[in-house]
Amino acid sequence: xxxxxxxxxxxxxxxxxxxxxxxxxxxxxxxxxxxxxxxxxxxxxxxxxxxxxxxxxxxxxxxxxxxxxxxxxxxxxxxxxxxxxxxxxxxxxxxxxxxxxxxxxxxxx
Amino acid sequence: xxxxxxxxxxxxxxxxxxxxxxxxxxxxxxxxxxxxxxxxxxxxxxxxxxxxxxxxxxxxxxxxxxxxxxxxxxxxxxxxxxxxxxxxxxxxxxxxxxxxxxxxxxxxxxxxxx
Numbered sequence: 162x163x164x165x166x167x168x169x170x171x172x173x174x175x176x177x178x179x180x181x182x183x184x185x186x187x188x189x190x191x192x193x194x195x196x197x198x199x200x201x202x203x204x205x206x207x208x209x210x211x212x213x214x215x216x217x218x219x220x221x222x223x224x225x226x227x228x229x230x231x232x233x234x235x236x237x238x239x240x241x242x243x244x245x246x247x248x249x250x251x252x253x254x255x256x257x258x259x260x261x262x263x264x265x266x267x268x269x270x
Numbered sequence: 271x272x273x274x275x276x277x278x279x280x281x282x283x284x285x286x287x288x289x290x291x292x293x294x295x296x297x298x299x300x301x302x303x304x305x306x307x308x309x310x311x312x313x314x315x316x317x318x319x320x321x322x323x324x325x326x327x328x329x330x331x332x333x334x335x336x337x338x339x340x341x342x343x344x345x346x347x348x349x350x351x352x353x354x355x356x357x358x359x360x361x362x363x364x365x366x367x368x369x370x371x372x373x374x375x376x377x378x379x380x381x382x383x384x
Contacts, residue, residue: 194372203272203360203375204313248313255318256301256364257326258373262312 165261167249172267177239181264183232183249190251193232194258195223198246207234207247236266244268273297274363274376282382288349291379295342295363301325302344303364303373304336308357319344348381356383 165185173179183193192211196204210216210225210232222235234247246263253259273296283289295302304316315328319338330336333351338344348355358380362373 196375201358201378201380203274203377205272206372206374209372250313255326256303256320256371257315257318257328258303258313259315260313 165249165251165259167247167261167264169262170265170267172269173236173239175239175241175268175270178235178237179239179266181234181236181247181249181266183234183261185230185232185249185251189253190227191254192252193223193225194250194252195221195232195234196248196250198248198263200246204248239268241268241270272374272376274361274374276359276361276376276379278379279377280380280382282384283351284384285351285353287351287383288347289351289381291346291348291359291361291381293344293346293361293363293376295344295361296365296374299363299365299374300342301364301371302338302342303362304330304344304346305360305362305375306357307360307378308354311357313360316346351383353383356381 167183195207198204208223215224225232248263249261250258275294300321303318305313316330318326336346358378360378361376364371
C-alpha cells in the first residue's frame, strides 16, 4: 500500500531549529518531495530527495532513508513567516504524487 | 509566482450544478495534474494529463472529468455537484523530463457548493 504519515501539528520558537518527520510505507516511490503551503495558498516546492542522505538548501535541509522509509525536513533559524503547513509527498510511477496530510507548524516570537 | 494560472479564483454555486475549472501550465510544461484539497485534508490527486493524453488517475469521482487541449491548457469539469465537493482545487504542471520532475502549483480555485 501507499501511506505517508507526518505529525499533525508542531510549535517552535523564532530562531530555533525544528525537525518535521515523515514516514512512509510504500513500494515504488521514486523519491520524496517536501512542499510548503501557507493557508489558502498554493503549495510551493522546497526540496526533493531521491538518494539517501541530506540535501541542504539555505535554512532548509531534507533527509531521506529509503531503507527505513523515513524522511525529515529541518528548518533552521526559524522566522515567523515559516508558520505554514509542510507537506511530504512520495513520487510514484508514472508521476503521481501521494501527499501526507501535512504538518502545521506555528512559530511563536 | 509559479507560472501556472487557474481561473476562476473563487466559484460559488448550488448543489446539482456543473462547473468548469481552467488551468494553464507553465510555458513548456507538457504535464498537467489536478488535485482536490478539502478543509483540513491533504492534497488528493485526481488526474494527470500529458501532452493531451490521460496518463494517471487517482481518486476522481465519475461525476468529474478532465481534458487537456492542443494548446496544453486543461479543464476540470465537475457535475451534479454536492456539498462535499466544496474544496480548493489545484492544478500543477511539470516538464515531464523524468520521475524527479518538480510539480509547480497554480493558485487554486476555491469552490463553494451551497
